[in-house]
Amino acid sequence: MNxxxxxxPVLFNWTxxxxxxxxxxxxxxxxxxxxxxxxxxxxxxxxxxxxxxADVIExxxxxxxxxxxxxxxxxxxxxxxxxxxxxxxxxEDNIIVEANDVSAVALLGGRPxxxxxxxxxxxxxxxxxxxxxxxxxxxxxxxLGMDALGALAKDSPAELEVMVFGxxxxxxxxxxxxxxxxxxxxxxxxxxxxxDADGMEVETLDGEPFLAINGVQTLSHAYTxxxxxxxxxxxxxxxxxxxxxxxxxxxxxxxxxxxxxxDGKTAPDEASERLSALAGDATFxxxxxxxxxxxxxx
Amino acid sequence: MTALELVCPAGTPAALKAAVSSGAxxxxxxxxxxxxARNFPGLNFSRDELQQGxxxxxxxxxxxxxxxxxxxxxxxxTAWHQAVDDGASLGVxxxxxxxxxxxxxxxxxxxxxxxxxxxxxxxxxxxxxRFYQDAFDVKRVVLPRVLSVAEIAALNKEIDVExxxxxxxxxxxxxxxxCALSSYATGQSPNTxxxxxxxxxxxxxxDENGRMVSKLGDFTINAFEADEAAGYPTLCKGRFVAxxxxxxxxxxxxxxxxxxxxxxxxxAGVTGLKIEGRxxxxxxxxxxVTSFRRAVDSMDDGAVVETDLTEITExxxxxxxxxxxxxx
Numbered sequence: 001m002n003x004x005x006x007x008x009p010v011l012f013n014w015t016x017x018x019x020x021x022x023x024x025x026x027x028x029x030x031x032x033x034x035x036x037x038x039x040x041x042x043x044x045x046x047x048x049x050x051x052x053x054a055d056v057i058e059x060x061x062x063x064x065x066x067x068x069x070x071x072x073x074x075x076x077x078x079x080x081x082x083x084x085x086x087x088x089x090x091x092e093d094n095i096i097v098e099a100n101d102v103s104a105v106a107l108l109g110g111r112p113x114x115x116x117x118x119x120x121x122x123x124x125x126x127x128x129x130x131x132x133x134x135x136x137x138x139x140x141x142x143x144l145g146m147d148a149l150g151a152l153a154k155d156s157p158a159e160l161e162v163m164v165f166g167x168x169x170x171x172x173x174x175x176x177x178x179x180x181x182x183x184x185x186x187x188x189x190x191x192x193x194x195x196d197a198d199g200m201e202v203e204t205l206d207g208e209p210f211l212a213i214n215g216v217q218t219l220s221h222a223y224t225x226x227x228x229x230x231x232x233x234x235x236x237x238x239x240x241x242x243x244x245x246x247x248x249x250x251x252x253x254x255x256x257x258x259x260x261x262x263d264g265k266t267a268p269d270e271a272s273e274r275l276s277a278l279a280g281d282a283t284f285x286x287x288x289x290x291x292x293x294x295x296x297x298x
Numbered sequence: 299m300t301a302l303e304l305v306c307p308a309g310t311p312a313a314l315k316a317a318v319s320s321g322a323x324x325x326x327x328x329x330x331x332x333x334x335a336r337n338f339p340g341l342n343f344s345r346d347e348l349q350q351g352x353x354x355x356x357x358x359x360x361x362x363x364x365x366x367x368x369x370x371x372x373x374x375x376t377a378w379h380q381a382v383d384d385g386a387s388l389g390v391x392x393x394x395x396x397x398x399x400x401x402x403x404x405x406x407x408x409x410x411x412x413x414x415x416x417x418x419x420x421x422x423x424x425x426x427x428r429f430y431q432d433a434f435d436v437k438r439v440v441l442p443r444v445l446s447v448a449e450i451a452a453l454n455k456e457i458d459v460e461x462x463x464x465x466x467x468x469x470x471x472x473x474x475x476x477c478a479l480s481s482y483a484t485g486q487s488p489n490t491x492x493x494x495x496x497x498x499x500x501x502x503x504x505d506e507n508g509r510m511v512s513k514l515g516d517f518t519i520n521a522f523e524a525d526e527a528a529g530y531p532t533l534c535k536g537r538f539v540a541x542x543x544x545x546x547x548x549x550x551x552x553x554x555x556x557x558x559x560x561x562x563x564x565x566a567g568v569t570g571l572k573i574e575g576r577x578x579x580x581x582x583x584x585x586x587v588t589s590f591r592r593a594v595d596s597m598d599d600g601a602v603v604e605t606d607l608t609e610i611t612e613x614x615x616x617x618x619x620x621x622x623x624x625x626x
Contacts, residue, residue: 101423122489
């Protein structure tokens with residue numbers, strides 16, 4: 001059985017041209033099977049890159065990538081609800097829609113769809129229900145350990161997906177912490193999150209790197225790197241691995257590195273070294289999958 | 299307009315009695331294990347204690363809601379299923395659930411057991427709420443603390459299910475049930491272990507400048523000068539540095555008091571008013587419940603609502619929080 005490499009949705013606020021060019025490059029150069037497109041974090045950002053959406057999708061489809069349209073994780077008003085309804089209503093053979101909130105799970109019910117990592121799927125009961133509802137793939141929450149993944153993978157009624165690279169999405173809020181840190185109100189945020197293409201770094205008072213802020217989202221400061229766990233994940237039957245896009249890391253090279261691990265052409269520790277070189281100053285974590293504290297790396 | 303129902307916390311049998319005698323319409327509580335989101339040492343109810351609590355509450359016209367609102371562990375959902383089965387057989391008035399698999403289980407196994415949707419399910423919009431209603435016949439939804447009063451009013455117009463909102467106590471700044479900050483720093487999270495920023499991971503040190511430093515796992519959450527009150531290091535309530543500046547990045551040390559907007563919440567169509575604090579002692583419960591009972595009753599009489607709870611707020615400022623859009 002083939003292993004599917006998924007490029008997750010861009011979580012950060014990039015300039016529309018950077019956003020477009022990233023996806024073009026994924027289409028033209030990246031060794032990934034699936035590319036997720038769409039705004040997951042803040043509905044205010046979507047209008048900026050929407051003019052490029054059709055071109056991006058066309059380019060990806062022309063390059064034989066499966067396109068997944070990702071939807072918002074937190075929906076609080078009519079405008080956001082409408083955007084999710086509109087996306088969920090898209091019914092085309094070569095496009096799959098990914099639910100990141102239970103509202104989208106409801107709207108997509110009865111037809112094939114994807115479930116993203118922002119819907120809580122912690123156990124077999126929920127997984128079975130969502131599969132009956134039409135979920136073909138389910139990207140699991142980041143805090144699950146190998147034991148839980150193993151239990152879910154056993155006779156799983158849907159393809160399971162695990163995020164293996166990038167800053168971990170840890171929390172989402174109604175409140176915009178980027179705006180707050182700049183002394184601004186969410187409604188008048190001036191889109192300051194565009195200043196931090198991989199998130200605004202957060203340290204503890206004693207200077208320890210800790211978290212990263214992306215508007216209403218909080219991520220880990222460390223990048224998850226589960227390359228060492230890939231052989232075990234494949235053994236469990238988990239055949240979809242998600243890479244989360246970053247601006248300061250060459251994501252084409254990241255995808256090549258993971259593909260080499262999947263194909264057994266690169267040893268996991270060699271892959272970790274390569275990723276470390278690619279990601280410059282970044283630190284890494286893999287605690288969750290080892291049933292340990294999330295930020296640890298071993 | 300129907301009367302507002304006052305839904306009050308109890309972490310112990312003594313707190314339950316205090317809530318009942320102070321005028322709670324319903325008391326919510328959990329079993330003493332990871333099946334509920336306040337899984338703290340020394341808290342919560344055994345099966346026997348729950349049976350006695352139900353008898354006491356029912357004798358006094360008060361309902362009991364059983365919170366089973368964590369997400370069962372893959373490969374071992376037994377304790378969660380047992381909790382629902384026991385709640386049903388002991389005669390609770392409702393179970394409060396968050397997990398889709400659990401709602402599915404409860405609605406198939408105990409179709410007559412009333413189901414409420416926990417705040418931990420983070421159902422913040424009409425499509426999500428209708429899903430839980432249609433799929434699992436949920437009768438009431440506890441709304442996430444991310445919605446403003448105007449948003450709640452708009453939401454209630456679009457749905458046909460009771461809503462319950464938090465009016466007092468601790469204030470989650472993240473969407474509930476969608477936060478892994480605690481497990482990132484400590485290995486234990488609300489969703490899986492029923493705890494946030496657990497006490498076993500808390501340490502207080504003194505730094506070289508004589509400041510009291512509070513830590514969660516290996517991470518410094520805050521530091522206090524000698525004249526500052528040191529708070530518990532709940533992760534999202536800490537002080538951190540971004541762009542070279544130290545601040546309360548997520549939330550100032552405030553907690554929720556929506557007493558002043560009870561009439562607005564009533565107009566917005568909510569049914570239940572929920573008080574946070576299953577970890578609180580009986581004296582606190584008695585005081586808060588009494589105060590809100592008075593506020594709700596005086597509102598029914600058309601009088602001005604007043605609560606004075608400053609003495610129990612531990613010096614913290616109070617806010618109506620996300621209910622006012624300016625909070626964002």
